[in-house]
Amino acid sequence: MKTLLSFQSDQFDTINCPGNEINPDIKGAKLADFLSEQFKAHGYSGEIIEEDWGWMVELDESTFPLWIGCSSYDDPPEWLIQVHPNKPYVRKWFKKIDTQAEVAKISLLLEEIMTKNGGATNLKWLDEGE
Template structure:
């Protein structure tokens, strides 16, 4: 099973990270959190040194998505992890 998605989209450019200014992606993380919110999944966005974590607060386990700039000015990487 694939655990990551790489894509290009200029609409998410411009969300620099306060911890690591070379990383972009906050606009992508907020977009994903808002979309999951419309599906009634409680979410939160957490800034990390590698990008942003979109935490999906759902039981019995927690799933989160990592969002980060990748490979090009409008390139993005989204990956998943479970806790």
């Protein structure tokens, strides 16, 4: 499953953008705002939540908890977007729910958004261990 997208983009300012309150060196608030707006235009809504590793953008229109996380690393910034869940199945009560089709749809849409509207270059889908 494609769940970790690394890329570069000058579109998201890391110099004049406040860092994460917990880890100030981690940037990504503007990327989270951008992704939230882009996914809203595609029918998804959800809250942006600051975490210690970056920002989470909830995608509420799913039968299971679905969200994307974003953060920066290195200088000049590399960006990392994670799609969750990153497993083919989740459990809800005693049911096993297949996540693969919905996660694949989000990953494809994410790549399209970042390429067409996010100024992304050097896009690379990473393995979980990278």
